[in-house]
Amino acid sequence: MMESSRRNFLKIAGLSVLGIGSGAVVGSRARGASKAFSPNPEALTAKRWAMVVDLRAGCPDGCKECIEVCHRIHNVPKIDNPKEEVKWIWTDFYEHAFPGMESRYTEEFVEEALQGSPVILLCNHCDNPPCVRVCPTKATFRRKDGIVMMDYHRCIGCRFCMAGCPFGARSLNWTDPRRYLKPEEVTPDYPTRTRGVVEKCNFCAERLAVGKIPACVEICRKVAEKAGTEPVLHFGDVEDADSEVREMIRAHHTIRRKSHLGTMPQVYYIL
Amino acid sequence: MYDAGKVIVGLLVFLCLITFPVWYNVGSGKGDFKPDLQLGTQEKECVAPKLQIRASHMQLLDTWRDTVVREGPRLYRTWNGKTFEMSLTKTCLRCHSKKEKFCDECHSYAGVEPNCWNCHVIPKETQ
Amino acid sequence: MIEKALVGSRRYWGWVALLLVLMGIGFLFYLRQLSYGLGITGMSRDVSWGLYIAQFTFLVGVAASAVMLVLPYYLHNYKVFGRITILGEFLAVASVLMCLTFIIVDLGRPDRAFNVLLYPSPNSILFWDMIVLNGYLFLNILVGWTVLGAERKGVKPPKWVKPFIYISIPWAISIHTVTAFIYAGLPGRSFWLTAIMAPRFLSSAFASGPALLILACFILRKFTRFDPGREAIQTLAKIVTYAMAISIFFVLMELFTAFYSKVPEHVYHFKYLFVGLDGHTTLVPWWWAFMVLSVLSLILLFNPKTRNNDAILGVACAAVFISLWIEKGLGLVVTGFIPNPLDRVFEYSPTWPEVLITLGVWSMGFLVMTILYKVAVSVKEEGAGEAAH
Numbered sequence: 001m002m003e004s005s006r007r008n009f010l011k012i013a014g015l016s017v018l019g020i021g022s023g024a025v026v027g028s029r030a031r032g033a034s035k036a037f038s039p040n041p042e043a044l045t046a047k048r049w050a051m052v053v054d055l056r057a058g059c060p061d062g063c064k065e066c067i068e069v070c071h072r073i074h075n076v077p078k079i080d081n082p083k084e085e086v087k088w089i090w091t092d093f094y095e096h097a098f099p100g101m102e103s104r105y106t107e108e109f110v111e112e113a114l115q116g117s118p119v120i121l122l123c124n125h126c127d128n129p130p131c132v133r134v135c136p137t138k139a140t141f142r143r144k145d146g147i148v149m150m151d152y153h154r155c156i157g158c159r160f161c162m163a164g165c166p167f168g169a170r171s172l173n174w175t176d177p178r179r180y181l182k183p184e185e186v187t188p189d190y191p192t193r194t195r196g197v198v199e200k201c202n203f204c205a206e207r208l209a210v211g212k213i214p215a216c217v218e219i220c221r222k223v224a225e226k227a228g229t230e231p232v233l234h235f236g237d238v239e240d241a242d243s244e245v246r247e248m249i250r251a252h253h254t255i256r257r258k259s260h261l262g263t264m265p266q267v268y269y270i271l
Numbered sequence: 272m273y274d275a276g277k278v279i280v281g282l283l284v285f286l287c288l289i290t291f292p293v294w295y296n297v298g299s300g301k302g303d304f305k306p307d308l309q310l311g312t313q314e315k316e317c318v319a320p321k322l323q324i325r326a327s328h329m330q331l332l333d334t335w336r337d338t339v340v341r342e343g344p345r346l347y348r349t350w351n352g353k354t355f356e357m358s359l360t361k362t363c364l365r366c367h368s369k370k371e372k373f374c375d376e377c378h379s380y381a382g383v384e385p386n387c388w389n390c391h392v393i394p395k396e397t398q
Numbered sequence: 399m400i401e402k403a404l405v406g407s408r409r410y411w412g413w414v415a416l417l418l419v420l421m422g423i424g425f426l427f428y429l430r431q432l433s434y435g436l437g438i439t440g441m442s443r444d445v446s447w448g449l450y451i452a453q454f455t456f457l458v459g460v461a462a463s464a465v466m467l468v469l470p471y472y473l474h475n476y477k478v479f480g481r482i483t484i485l486g487e488f489l490a491v492a493s494v495l496m497c498l499t500f501i502i503v504d505l506g507r508p509d510r511a512f513n514v515l516l517y518p519s520p521n522s523i524l525f526w527d528m529i530v531l532n533g534y535l536f537l538n539i540l541v542g543w544t545v546l547g548a549e550r551k552g553v554k555p556p557k558w559v560k561p562f563i564y565i566s567i568p569w570a571i572s573i574h575t576v577t578a579f580i581y582a583g584l585p586g587r588s589f590w591l592t593a594i595m596a597p598r599f600l601s602s603a604f605a606s607g608p609a610l611l612i613l614a615c616f617i618l619r620k621f622t623r624f625d626p627g628r629e630a631i632q633t634l635a636k637i638v639t640y641a642m643a644i645s646i647f648f649v650l651m652e653l654f655t656a657f658y659s660k661v662p663e664h665v666y667h668f669k670y671l672f673v674g675l676d677g678h679t680t681l682v683p684w685w686w687a688f689m690v691l692s693v694l695s696l697i698l699l700f701n702p703k704t705r706n707n708d709a710i711l712g713v714a715c716a717a718v719f720i721s722l723w724i725e726k727g728l729g730l731v732v733t734g735f736i737p738n739p740l741d742r743v744f745e746y747s748p749t750w751p752e753v754l755i756t757l758g759v760w761s762m763g764f765l766v767m768t769i770l771y772k773v774a775v776s777v778k779e780e781g782a783g784e785a786a787h
Contacts, residue, residue, distance in 0.1 A: 037344040037357075075392075082744070083442030092740055099741035100662060130585050136524040137513040141341065151340050152390065156513050157436070157506015160524055162446040166586020168739045172446060172506060174437030188360065191390040195435035196506025209345050258739075261585040 042211030046237035048146045049125065049203055050266040051217075052245045052254065053232055055114055059220070060227035063091050063120045066216045070201075073215055075192045077180035086171040088201040089216055091118035098257060113271050120232065122216075123148060123169040123201040124257060124265030131161035131170065140198075146266060147203045157196040166258050167265070170200045238266065306380040311369035318349050318362070329385070332359060360391055399547060402776035403769040409621065410772065417765040424758010427751040428503065436506055439752040444744035445735040449756050450504035452727035456606070457493045457500070457763075458531070458577045459599065459726055463607030464490035464538055465570035466637055472563050478633060481778070482615060482626045484549075487542035488770035489611055494535040494573075496763035503755060523580045530572045537566040542770075550777045574599040581734065589667035589734040592655075598648045599726075604641035606722040608634045609715040614771070616712055624775045635711055639699040642718050646692055649725065667733050670743070678743045681733060684724050691721035 039045075059066070070089045071078070079085050094110050095102035097119035102110070125148045132142050139154040140161055162170045176195045186192065190206065193199050204214035212218070217235040224231040236245040245268075248254075254268035296302050317324050319331065335357035338344055347357045355362050367373045370393060378385060406414075431438045441448040467486035470476035502508050519525050541562050548555040575596045581587070582595035592598075612634050615626040656664040669675055671685040695717035697704075704710040737743045748756070 036348050037338050037342075038346045038348065038354075039344045040346055040356075043345075083444075084437055085443055096740040096742060099739075134522050134524070134584070136519050136522040136528075137510075137517045138519050139513070143343065149340070153336060153340065154510070154513055154517065155507065156510045158501075158504070158524060159446045159506070160522065160580070162443075163587060163734070164584050166584075166739050168444070171443050172436065174441075175435035186392055188392045188394050191392060194386075194389045194507075195437075198506070209343070258586065263585060 040210055044208045044211055044213065046145050047239035048127075048237060048266070049208075050146070050236065050238035050245050050268065051122075051125075051203075051214075052234040052248045052268045052270065053120055054230065054234065054248070054270045055117075055119060055232065056270060057224065057230040057232045058115050058117050059120070059223065059232050060229055061223060062117055063089075063232075065223055066120070066219050066233070067091070069219045070216050072185070073187050073190060074202075075177070075181060075187055075190055076199075077177040077192075079180050084174040086173065086177065086199060088199070089120065089122040091120050093118050097121055098255065101255075110271070119269070120216075121167070121169070121257075122267065123203075124167055124263070124267045125201075125203055127264035127266060128262060130164040130166070130263055134160040134164040136160065143205075147205055148200075149202055149205060150197075150199055152191070152193050152197050152199065155197040157198065159198060161198055166261050166263060170198050172196070172198050304380075306376045307372075308376055309369050309372035310367065311373060312366035314366050316351075316353070317366070318347065318353075318355050320350070332363075332387075335359075359387060360394055364394055399543075399550065399773050399777065400769075403772045406772060410768075414765065414768060417761040417768065420761035421758050421765065424755045424761065427754045428758065430751060431503075431755065432508070436504075438749065440746055440748045442744060442746065444738040444742070445732060445746035447504070447731055447735070448746055449728075449748040449752055450500045452731040453756055453759070454497045454500040454504070455577060455731055456723050456727040457497045458573055459603035459722065460607045460610055461490040461493040461497070461534065461573060462570060462600075462603035463493070463611045465567055466604055466608050466634070467611075468541075468563060468570075469567055470633075473567065476633075478627060478630045482611070482630050482634075484542055484546050484774045485614060485618075485626070485771065486607075486611055487538045488774060489607070489614065489767060490538045490570075491535060491542065491770060492763045492767035493607075494531055494538070495766055496759055497531055498535070499759050499762060500756075503759060523576060523583060526576050527573075527580060530569065530576050534566070534569055534573050537562055537569055541566060542774075546774055546777055549781065552781070571600065574603050581730070586739050587734050588661075588663040590730075592652060594648055594651060598645065598652075601641050601645040601648055602722045602726050605638050605645055605718050606726070608638045608641070609718040609722075612638065612715045613712060613719070614767075616708065618771065618775060622775050623779050631708075631711075632706070635699065635705050635715075638715065638718055639696075639705070642692070642696060642699065642722075645722070645725075646696065666737055666741075670736050671729060671733055675737060676743050678736075678745050680745045680747055681728060681736075684728055688721045688724040688729060691717040692725075695721060 067087075067089050070076070071087075074088060076086050076088055094114060125146055127146065129140075129142055129148050131140050132148060135141075136158060137154050137156055139151045139156070140148065141151070142148050157172065159172055162172065173193050173195050177193050181192060204212070204216075207214060213235055214233075217231075217233045220233040221231045234245050234248060236243040238245050238249070240246060248270065249268055252270045254270050256265040256268055259265065296304070324331070335347065339357050345357055347355050349355065364370060374385075427438075439448060439450075464486040467479045467483045471479040471483045502511060505511060514525060514528055541559060544559045545555045578596035578599040581590035582592060584590060612631055615631055615634075618624050619626060653668060656668050666675060670678070671681055673679070674682050695714045698710055698714035698717070699705055704714070732746050736745065
């Protein structure tokens with residue numbers, strides 16, 4: 001579908017150039033296509049993006065600012081009704097983040113390690129994502145760099161992906177999200193969504209494309225710096241043996257949410 | 272043919288009804304209405320030649336959309352070697368800053384309702 | 399043949415009018431859902447499928463009414479079913495139409511439904527479900543209409559229709575299997591992650607479809623001159639009996655695996671059904687109603703004395719139908735989401751608009767069934783009339 005529309009467009013482009021007689025020589029269609037589109041030279045790229053959450057660091061403000069920034073720049077509506085809530089990144093307590101791993105004898109350790117702060121949760125950008133497998137329109141798909149993306153133009157709102165996701169990372173827009181966004185608070189450079197489509201964290205694909213790290217990681221660093229603590233969130237190429245995230249995974253025992261389900265989550269937690 | 276008279280009268284009434292909008296416009300002096308487009312920019316060149324843009328900007332936007340969302344590249348090189356970010360709001364509307372006098376003017380004339388703006392945010396200076 | 403549906407008694411027109419009114423009400427509320435969004439329903443971030451998908455799941459089962467007649471009649475030449483096979487096929491047409499409508503009604507963006515065809519995704523079970531359901535609808539319309547048309551003319555059905563009849567048998571198995579796979583292949587939903595999901599769908603389908611068919615036969619026998627035949631109904635009753643027994647047996651298998659293994663994520667969902675979870679008990683009365691009704695129906699069906707009594711058989715079939723509606727509909731779909739993947743309980747109950755839209759779709763299905771049955775019965779009455787002369 002897409003291929004054909006692109007080809008048509010380039011064909012029309014070639015014809016109209018000739019028609020106008022501007023004298024420009026148009027190359028073969030294939031060459032035209034490969035030339036026409038290119039990534040931003042500043043874009044951050046990776047073989048496999050991943051995140052390490054160092055829970056030992058403990059966020060001084062309980063991850064509030066991080067959630068706030070993510071939801072603001074992505075125009076995620078604030079809906080008080082928990083049934084219709086939309087969330088890309090959120091927190092929950094240890095026993096809900098890692099159900100089945102809690103026990104009354106390990107409680108003390110967890111409490112000591114987390115100092116009462118909840119666990120930050122987001123889409124795991126699984127290597128083997130069930131949401132992608134079940135989507136009937138490829139509206140959700142896995143990019144080569146591992147990011148599990150949503151194409152909001154294509155989603156039909158069947159919610160099969162919400163049933164498929166074992167992490168509760170997906171939200172449907174049960175009504176028009178603009179009802180809950182004040183016009184003055186909308187970030188103009190990022191679209192809102194319409195009613196009836198599913199959405200979730202995209203690892204800030206739009207920021208990576210212009211050379212910026214994900215917003216949550218950036219703000220986490222700032223908050224930690226201000227408070228004189230270590231940042232909780234770390235982001236990088238887990239395929240790169242010298243990357244910070246790989247180094248952390250090498251040095252510590254990390255856990256992943258519901259790793260036994262085989263979805264291969266790429267958000268690693270250090271406790 | 273049975274009831275030929277009735278059938279012909281019926282057909283005539285039907286024809287009148289479906290062509291009513293045309294007669295109405297002619298009658299009220301709007302017969303030669305043409306959209307009055309205001310570019311809203313001093314820029315002389317678009318991302319493609321004018322005729323091509325006019326005929327197939329929707330395909331261009333669809334291609335941009337799919338390329339950015341699904342494949343990653345964000346930059347577009349035009350036929351004459353200029354590079355633009357593939358963005359409806361950041362590239363198109365930067366020049367065509369009078370959306371109502373440009374996009375909407377022609378779209379309402381042609382009777383099409385693109386749903387871009389259900390999600391994409393019209394920049395403040397454009398509104 | 400369709401003209402036969404345009405003449406009827408006042409009772410017939412009254413029934414059609416009632417269905418049209420209910421459809422109209424449902425449609426008005428659906429328009430509201432279209433403009434407001436699915437927020438008009440009781441579904442939520444945590445229970446993201448509700449009444450609509452529950453109806454779809456249950457009605458795929460009801461469509462099995464066709465195969466349970468087609469198979470004995472065409473494959474084993476069981477002549478007794480000759481008179482009512484058409485009724486089974488037409489009931490399947492109405493059920494599958496309802497299934498497809500419920501899927502559309504459940505979409506957040508129905509205007510984009512054709513994306514499923516524009517971007518075919520064979521890795522998605524929903525893609526295959528679309529194919530098998532539409533295929534089954536087509537097969538039953540084609541076969542039913544052609545065979546009935548031949549019967550009206552008093553000739554044998556054309557030969558070309560035979561292959562379609564034979565294909566429709568395995569095709570029927572596929573609609574239940576593929577629909578079960580929608581649920582059984584999801585890693586995070588332990589309530590559905592069971593290899594006997596497809597067998598469970600098949601067994602309950604073979605009970606609920608024929609049960610509704612028996613009830614329909616009783617109604618036709620009362621209000622028309624058409625007689626489905628006592629033996630046909632009794633054979634159907636036996637099919638319902640064993641299918642229901644196997645269906646309940648499968649549910650018990652699930653209970654054993656959950657409660658003996660004691661794996662928490664398998665236990666929680668059933669616990670929610672039986673006694674509630676963390677004080678949340680919305681589905682508990684429904685689940686107990688399922689158990690009482692299913693046991694009652696089995697007692698009435700297995701005992702030949704009660705099964706042979708038409709009035710009691712009617713009660714038993716109603717009990718089968720309602721209990722499986724609870725089990726395959728609410729029980730199976732909603733419970734899969736409770737507790738949610740983060741081990742929290744968010745309950746679901748439908749809203750009034752949701753209920754009325756659901757009722758509207760059911761009315762649409764019953765209207766289609768009524769019209770098709772009217773045609774079929776008129777043709778059969780004609781035939782019987784001629785035979786008598």
